[in-house]
Amino acid sequence: MSEQHDLRIFGGSVVSTFTGEEFPADVLVRGSEISAVLPPGTPAEAREEIDATGMRIVPGFVDAHMHIESAFLTPQQFAAVTLARGTTTVLADPHEIVNVAGRDAMRWMIDAGDRTPQTQLWGVPSCVPALEGLEHAGAALSADDIAEMLRWPGVVALGEVMDYRAVVAGDPRMAAVTAAARDRGTILDGHCPNLSGAELSAYLATGVDSDHTKNRTEVVLEKARLGMTMMLQEKCLDEDVAKALLALPQLPPLCLVTDDLAADHIVTEGHLDHIARVAVAAGFPPHIVLRALTWTPAQRLRLYDRGVVSPGKRADLVLLRGELAAFDPAVVLAGGQVVGRDGTAVYEARSGETGALEGRVDVEAQDEDGFRWRVDLPDGTHRFRAMRVNPRDTYTEAAEIELPVSGGEVAWEARTV
Structure with missing residues (x-):
């Protein structure tokens, strides 16, 4: 008789990252590795089981x-x-x-x-x-x-x-x-x-x-x-x-x-x-x-030991609810152990302290005057170079803006392009 598996995940469909296909299968785990991917109901002993009915099993x-x-x-x-x-x-x-x-x-x-x-x-x-x-x-x-x-x-x-x-x-x-x-x-x-x-x-x-x-x-x-x-x-x-x-x-x-x-x-x-x-x-x-x-x-x-649900690969697995397109994790395994359910971690944190870490960045002391923008321009409105930020992301582009100048100081605060 073959060695007993630690875990059987049954009732779900495996999604192949090689072919894009979905197929019903039982996934068995021994230790930190996937030990078998078998047609549903194939006889195999396992110490624990997870019911994945209606779920998709992915890496x-x-x-x-x-x-x-x-x-x-x-x-x-x-x-x-x-x-x-x-x-x-x-x-x-x-x-x-x-x-x-x-x-x-x-x-x-x-x-x-x-x-x-x-x-x-x-x-x-x-x-x-x-x-x-x-x-x-x-x-x-x-x-x-x-x-x-x-x-x-x-x-x-x-x-x-x-x-x-x-x-x-x-x-x-x-x-x-x-x-x-x-x-x-x-x-x-x-x-x-x-x-x-x-x-x-x-x-x-x-x-x-x-x-x-x-x-x-x-x-x-x-x-x-x-x-x-x-x-x-x-x-x-x-x-x-x-x-x-x-x-x-x-x-x-x-x-x-x-x-x-x-x-x-x-x-x-x-x-x-x-x-x-x-x-x-x-x-x-x-x-x-x-x-x-x-x-x-x-x-x-x-x-090369992960990225596909296959025997011999690391048992890092995600059980997704509903359609694949929803990418909705219900159960997550890392190295054959359940570490997450319904968006919440369920593993016990490892003991031990990493100790303190110190670091600093030293910059010159600044007073209020350091934030004033002074220019050699007459009073009035002038055009200045500016940076425009795309509201959707971090992409920036060059722009120009009109700003008032009074007493050689640019009124720049709270101004947008």
Whole structure:
């Protein structure tokens, strides 16, 4: 007699991320792995059972680009709110906290993430400070620092290379940073909104091969055409982009990512499950959305043990209520253990303290006069350059605005373009 299974999930339909088909099946789990996917009712002993009648069984969701600090949560708290939403694996780039507290912050985040049942992998921030010489930071990472940190346990990538202008210009520091990652054979994540033509070629030539930023539709196609993994966050998901990608002779690999979502948004709207619903509303078929949540990001992160419901794969599973397009998680398993039900974490937090972390960013003291905008112009109304923010997302564009000047001071407060 074959060894007893730990868990049988029966009554549901498995959704294949390879073919897009749905088929009735019992999924069996032993330890942290899927041990069998069998026709319904096939004899097999299991210690526990989950009734998935009316549900769809899909792989756990994989977020290939995000920042835990953007949720204003520790790694443990982040796992508690996102696991129950179906997100079982993340690649986190902690560039925000590392810009404040340096290498110690990276170690602190890794240690904290290890205390959760969520797979939290890490990218070493490539730009600390984000734009050298243009801003204040609490730390600085050299190419040698980054080369060492790329060898740390849990690190699988170079975090988003956001100083793309320096890369294109051949800046020695950024060249050394990308070279360190290429020598290590690691993943190089990109950040290059609307970079195109010769500049895009120069950027790609360094080994950076993904982008998660908002691009014009024609640039999305250009980047995909050149083999860049396109990571679509909420602000990138519009009907024009969906139509253009779906009209291609072959759909390129796509990842759905969250990038920056605050805790209140996650609790009220969702995490990757929310992004999935946005993608469906934009026109992407649900089975393509599922693949962009699971198989493709798993391949991107070189996690070949997940992303499909198949024997031998890690038992990161999500049981979805209703139609696939609703992406409504009812039960979530991570490593074969139930960790979420109905949007609430049900696992016991691991004991142990990560300790305190300190960091600071020092800026010059400012008084009220420091916020006055003084100009050498006569009294009256004058035109000034401005920045217009798109109310739907974070995209900005150059603009002009008329502002009054009195006594050499611009009345700029509470003015909008």
